[in-house]
Amino acid sequence: MYPLPPTLLHHLYLQLFYLLVMQQKARHPPLENSWTPSPLRPVVPADRRLILWTTPHSAALQNSLDEIFKQLLAASTLSTRETYGAGLLRFTQFCDREAIAERLRMPASPILLSAFVADAIGSCTGECIKNWLSGLRLWHIFNRAEWLGSDRWVSSLQKSAFKVGAPFKRPPREPITRVHLHALQSALDISCPLDAAIWACALTVFWGCRRLGELTVKSPGSFTLEHDVSRGTDVSSTLVDGRQVLAFHLPWTKTTSVRGGECILTATGDELCPVRALYNHLAVNKISNYDVPLFSFVDVNRITFLTKSNFLKITSKIYSSNNLNHGVFGQSYRIGGSLELLTVGVAPEIVMKLGGWSSLCFLLYWRRLELLIPSAISRAWAAQQAEFAQKNSISIDDLDNLHILN
Incomplete structure (x- = not known):
C-alpha cells in the first residue's frame, strides 16, 4: 500500500x-x-x-x-507534459464513458489499461497511444502509485496499435531544397529586421541540420536561458581549409536534453551561405540585450522574438506562392540539409554528428533516393577511375578520352 x-x-x-x-x-x-x-x-x-x-x-x-x-x-519539457496531459485526458474520458470508479483508476490495473488501449486502436497512430501510456505512467509516478503497464496484454495491444494505426501516420516530411531557399531569398529583404532573422534562421537550421525548435522559441513567454539559445551565446569562428566555420552551443536538444549540443555552420561561398546570413542578421538587428533569443529582431524599436509558428507561417506562405509548399514542415529544413550534404558526398557519420542524431537511425529521414544513390555510385566510379589512373600513370583527361574512343 x-x-x-x-x-x-x-x-x-x-x-x-x-x-x-x-x-x-x-x-x-x-x-x-x-x-x-x-x-x-x-x-x-x-x-x-x-x-x-x-x-x-x-x-x-x-x-x-x-x-x-x-x-x-x-524533469520533462513543457511540450512533453502537454503531450502526456492529453493521454491523461483520454484515459479519464474513457473511464467516464465506461463508469469506472475513481478508486479503480489509480493504480490502473492491467485489465483497465488493456481496455483503454483496445478502445483507442484504430482511432489514431500507435505512437499516439504510446505517448498516452507514457503520460499515464508519469502520472502514476508522481502519485507514488504502482505502474502495471508492462503487462504482456498491454504490450501486445500496443503492437497491434502500431499495425492498425499505420493509415493515420503523417505523410513523410518533404525536404527543403535549394529551390525552396532561392524562392525564400527572392521574397525576403534581408536589410529588414524580420526578414534578416528569418533568412539567417532558415539557413542555420538547413546547413546546421538542426531542429527548428532548437533555434526558435515556441512562444514569447516560453523563452528561458536554460532551454533556448540566446543572443549572448558565445559564437566561435575558425578557418578550416580556407572556409570560415562558426560554432555555438545549444543549451537543450531533444536527444541530449540539458546537455545540449553544438550548431556548426560552414561557409558555402555562395548566396546561400549561412555564415554570411548570420552575420547579416546580427548587423541588421543591433540588440544590446543578450538575454533574448538568438533570432530576435527589432520591430518598431521593440525587441520581438522569432517564434517557430511565425517562422513557418511566413516561409510557408512564400513557398505556397511558388507552388513549393507540398509536405513542408519544420523538420523539412533538417531533412533537406542532411540530404544536401549526403548528395555532395559528406559521410553519413559526419551528418549524424552535425545534426545531433544519436545513431544512424537518421537515415530513415532520407528522401529522394533517386538523387542519393546515383550520386554515391558516381563517386565510387570516380574513385576507382582515379585509383586506376594513378596506378597506370594516366591522367584523368586521358582516361576520359579512352572512354570516348571506345
Missing part, C-alpha cells in the same frame, strides 16, 4: 479545514484562553487544533514537498 502523495494530503487538509469551519463555528475564546493572532493558528474548535494549527516547521516541510513536485515536473 502506497501512502498518499504529500500534495494530496495538503489539499485534504485544506478541504477538511473549510468543511469543518462551515459545519461548526468556533467561539472566540475568553480572555484567559486567548493567543496572539496568527494565520498559523486560526480560530477553530479545540478538537481541530491538532490538524489545523501549524508552525514554521510545518510550513517549511510543505514547501520542501512542493519543491519536490516542482522538480519532478521540471
